[in-house]
Amino acid sequence: MSGASVELASLTFSYGETRMEFDLKVPVSSVIAIMGPSGSGKSTLLNLIAGFETPQSGAVLIDGRDVSADRPAQRPISMVFQENNLFSHLNVEDNVGLGRSPSLRLTQKDRQDIADALAHTGLAGKEHRLPAELSGGERQRVALSRALVRDRPVLLLDEPFASLGPALRREMLSLVRQLHFDHDMTILMVTHHTDDAQLLADKIAFVDDGRIAAFEDTTTMFSPSAPDAFRAYIGS
């Protein structure tokens, strides 16, 4: 697996009163933190890239190819949500297996890959547990394992560790960093936590009022030369 570039070209979207317009060029294999106030459009941005929302105009380009007409499953993207990442009646192995085959018809090689992914995320030996028998952190590990067997160049993370405690969250962040190191995918992560961004991200996209207000290196964003709105948002 290696990454792919992600480009949003004058992507507009509206519902009700709200209007959004996004322009963004994410380099291959970089890690981007998407930050901004509640309701500014962070999750909508990810949903547009993933194909859960239909834009009014503009294009989503991945690896230079316009994927706007593709259904979510056809796009070269995996996504991990904040919750509801797993089917509660299926065990860990099946939940991961769905990343390989939506009908759960798995070959011997598929099963080997699933076992490898679970080992990679520290879940070896828990293949037959149900989601209810896992901790919150373990459940997100299952979702990450599934992203690994799906083997897509772009990984979207929508506040995936928001409901975890501080220690678990740091652990998960280092797991993501490890996965990125091993697989080199492009990662876009929505987060409210500055330490998430500082630990993981190459660049920060600051979303404010339905547009990308700033897109700079992480070090720049956490320096005095960052835009005022961002400094106000993080409270520095």
Added chain:
Amino acid sequence: MGQLSDRRVLAGLAGLTAVGLLIGGAFAGLISQAVTEWSGAVSALDPYLFRITRFTLWQALLSTLLSVAPAILIARALARHPDFPGRSIILRLFALPLALPAIVAALGILALLGRAGIFADLLGWLNGGQWQGIYGLSGILVAHVFFNLPLATRLLLHALETVPGDQWRLAAQLGMGPATSFRLIEWPVLRAALPGVAGLIFMLCITSFTIVLTLGGGPRATTLEVAIYQALRFDFDPARAVTLTIIQIALTVMVVTLLIRLGTDMVGDPNLPVSRRRPSIASRRETIFNFALILSALLFVAAPFVAIIVSGLQADLSRLASDPALHRATLTSLLLAIISAGLSILLSLSLTVARSALELKRRGQGHPSILERLLDTGAGFVLVVPPVVVGAGWFILLLHSGNVFVMAPIMVITVNAVMAMPFAIRAIRPAWDGASKRHEKLCASLGITGFNRLRLIDWPSIRRPALTAFAFAMALSLGDLGVIALFGSDAVKTLPYLLFERMGSYRTADAAGIALFLGIVCLALMMLADRTRRNA
């Protein structure tokens, strides 16, 4: 993606069309008859019809009053004594009449109060002469109260238990007597619930068929539904049946409109109220009064069940067990009920699935389309057209094609399937909506669609509620006498039909034995439904 390209929406459209065809066919029958022979329909507007209409309303009004007024006191007594011994068993017993086929209940009441009933001697002595049995208005009222008093009690208790525990603690602390706490705490809650509860029961009573047919006993105590049946099966007077049916529909539409205005929950909640910890604030005198009240209600509701068991066991069960007619009827009943319940689940699912797909598509924003609203409430419309009315419409329509009785199985299956839909949808929908909301994005992102999604994701999450709905629909269909009374013949007999036949030919012991059998099967199904629901 257009709305109609989604197979889930197409399934909903198909389901809605099927329901529409069933109801529409009935109306087509009524209208074609009314148009071709309008003079006959008009001439049916005679004083007798006026009297039947008045009686229909009168018995429903009395039944409602006699059910709701005591229910207020009983619900209050149960609410004020959360520690009453056997309280949860009593509440469970109060749920049973809902599951009991009307004809079985009628038989139980006859076994108690009929001419040869358990209390016949006592009643004869009180009456100063030979007891003639409880027929006519009094019989109808006793049966309706047997069904609806427990229902009203449960619904009102449910309302009372929405009162926060803190209010009771406050009442105890302030030393409120029973009258004050009733006026300040209980009555406001009851008053809000009463119109809906009374309306629901009134509705059930004006559409009551089996009770009036079996206990009414004669033209003096006949309701519109029974008159429709008599016009079709005995007088061969479809023109008259049309007039009766139109009046019946007009009445139910009026009541349902009123109920919707009142915001009533038309399906009735099968949930047992859960009692929260709260102080018992009743005085000693009040406690004695309340206990006496609860015990009398308990006796009233339990007595017909006991009578069914006692008189059923007195029947020659071994001979009955080898009766080929009973074997055939059992087989027919089970087969029709299973298909009917399956169809009901299928139709309910198709509507539920399509509605939720449409709701997810608009992401809970904007107004639901007409289609979505139809899918939402469409099945509720069947409450306006009771089984006998739908049956009557089709009976008239098929009369012209000449093979009414051949259609019996299809009519029993389809009408009962549609009648069970409001209940089935209620059981399935919360589970489905919750699951599909949770799974929609994930399935889209993983490309799990169509049959794969049904097999791997959706079915596992609704298997239990679907089983609940299936058992419920099956019990409903097994116990129904409405449609089969119209369409039954020597070729197709269900258990209730056979039971009715044996009653009519004064083979009372046989009837009691069959009633016991049918009652046990229906109650077992309801308990299965209740169990799967609570474990879900």
